[in-house]
Amino acid sequence: MNLVNKAAVTYFVDELKINDHFEALKSYLLMSDGMFGQSLSKGIFTLIDSGVDITASPAKLNSALHDAMECSTVNRRLSLQSLGNQVTGDVLNTLVLKYDIDWPSNIIITDNMLFKYNEIFKILVKTKSRLFYVGQNLVFTWFCR
Numbered sequence: 251m252n253l254v255n256k257a258a259v260t261y262f263v264d265e266l267k268i269n270d271h272f273e274a275l276k277s278y279l280l281m282s283d284g285m286f287g288q289s290l291s292k293g294i295f296t297l298i299d300s301g302v303d304i305t306a307s308p309a310k311l312n313s314a315l316h317d318a319m320e321c322s323t324v325n326r327r328l329s330l331q332s333l334g335n336q337v338t339g340d341v342l343n344t345l346v347l348k349y350d351i352d353w354p355s356n357i358i359i360t361d362n363m364l365f366k367y368n369e370i371f372k373i374l375v376k377t378k379s380r381l382f383y384v385g386q387n388l389v390f391t392w393f394c395r
Contacts, residue, residue, distance in 0.1 A: 266355050275359070278328060279347055279367040281374050290318035290330075291378040298341060305332040305344055315347075327351070342376050 262268045281287030293314030297304055304311055308331060315330040327350040332341075346368050351359045 262355070262358060268355055268358055271349075271351060271355060271359055274327070275349060275364075275367055279349065279364075279371045281371070281378075286318050287374070287378070289320075290314060291375060291382065293317055294342075294345070294375065295379060295382050304341060308332065311345075342379060343372060345372060345375060347371050 277283040278286060281290075294304070294311070297307070297310055297314060302310055311330045311332060315328060319328070329348045329350070331346045331348060332344045333346055349364060349367075351364075
């Protein structure tokens with residue numbers, strides 16, 4: 251049994267590069283890649299500020315994602331979606347950053363795990379949203395003096 255366990259671990263680590271998938275999840279869903287996170291956040295907030303209903307504009311959301319991808323060495327397994335209907339003030343809860351994972355890697359990185367990563371992603375986007383709008387208000391206050 252020990253030999254089978256070692257072979258399975260070796261297969262996932264060496265052949266399937268499972269650690270690269272974990273690094274991608276950390277970089278993009280947890281926004282540890284600062285350039286990507288900043289660019290994606292700014293793109294989303296700009297869309298919202300311009301009055302775009304992001305729940306009905308998947309092309310515009312993915313345009314913001316592709317712009318962010320150009321700022322980084324991002325993995326091309328990402329897509330950005332808005333699920334559900336837009337409710338005033340709650341539009342960021344509808345965002346989902348999808349990470350496509352192939353079989354058999356999806357045995358380790360399950361849909362449930364990706365759901366939990368997306369919950370953290372939503373919290374981070376909401377936090378960045380607050381910082382973005384506070385920064386805008388500070389600039390406005392500074393110029394209005």
